[in-house]
Amino acid sequence: MDQFRNKSGYICDMDGVIYHGNRLLPGAKEFVEWLYREKKKFLFLTNNSGKTPRELQDKLARMGLEVDEQHFYTSALATAEFIAAQMPGAKAYVIGEPGLYNALYDRGITLSDINPDYVVMGESPNYNYDAICKAVHLVQKGARFIGCNSDLTGPTEEGLVPSCRALVAPIEMATGQQAYFIGKPNPLMMRTGLKLLGVHSQDAAIIGDRMDTDIVAGIESGLDTLLVLSGVTTREEMERFPYRPRLILNGVGEIPPGEA
Structure with a gap:
């Protein structure tokens, strides 16, 4: 120790x-x-790709922990950094939460479901059959498939819940394309x-x-x-x-x- x-x-x-x-x-x-x-x-x-560093800071503050914002780094930020380096000005269809949307937007990535360069998957309460179908069709048309992280499950107060890797799986199975995981x-x-x-x-x-x-x-x-x-x-x-x-x-x- x-x-x-x-x-x-x-x-x-x-x-x-x-x-x-x-x-x-x-x-x-x-x-x-x-x-x-x-x-x-x-x-x-x-x-976890759902929250921005500021939101994570606020979450800890509500629990009584004061931590400066610069001490946080998320898979959403890493994903945005990767895409911006690979293809500046890229377009992406995104299934995720505000932390992911904000990270991509801040790096100049356009959020679009019209011929996007990437399909990006994070954790999301908006994960549904229609979103899965749209992601499948876009990947089939040639969009590159990215998962923010490879966690199958995540811990909550009620127990384990499906995380990004589990949400990515149906799209991988339907398209035959494996996602590239950033986290x-x-x-x-x-x-x-x-x-x-x-x-x-x-x-x-x-x-x-x-x-x-x-x-x-x-x-x-x-x-x-x-x-x-x-x-x-x-x-x-x-x-x-x-x-x-x-x-x-x-x-x-x-x-x-x-x-x-």
């Missing part, structure tokens, strides 16, 4: 690590206070996270609740890895993976010295 606590920078997941739904997880406040007190560089790197564990998002932190991978660690996104992303990017059991992956499920985190804790509240 001393080696972990001595890192210069931390990439931290949010859902299942800091909160469940609208409930702050035990120890999250103490953990964030420790990050600020120790003058650590940190970034909340979330695969963790894609190295694109991890490299951007490290760049925003201004920290080399050897001096950074990742904290997450998922073996299939957070921990594998950390291992493949050369970061120290810590799995918390407060979210999706259980200790029993962890044993089924061919890789493992260096550290396992019940929650982030055990990271500050003396809080365990």
Whole structure:
């Protein structure tokens, strides 16, 4: 743990690590206070594409956590960055929430269902049969298919719910085209996270609740890895993976010295 606590920078997941739904997880406040007190560089790197950094900041503030807006980076921002770099001025048909729409708009991407260059899928309460059919037809006509993240499920206060990978699946099956996923564990998002932190991978660690996104992303990017059991992956499920985190804790509240 001393080696972990001595890192210069931390990439931290949010859902299942800091909160469940609208409930702050035990120890999250103490953990964030420790990050600020120790003058650590940190970034909340979330695969959830629905909210803007400002909305995430407001959400934490409502729970009693004050975190500056620059400490948030989402798969929506990473997706917008990728498309803008690949095809400046592209058009995209989007199934998602305001965080995704805003990120794409801010990078000069036109939202359109008329011959778009891309079909982009994020999490969305507006996911319905008509939207699926439109996405299928556009991909069949040649639109490139992008998923904001490869999470199959996400944690809520009521339990797990389908996430982006599950919503993408029907379109993949109907078209025979595989989506390209931007969020963790894609190295694109991890490299951007490290760049925003201004920290080399050897001096950074990742904290997450998922073996299939957070921990594998950390291992493949050369970061120290810590799995918390407060979210999706259980200790029993962890044993089924061919890789493992260096550290396992019940929650982030055990990271500050003396809080365990």
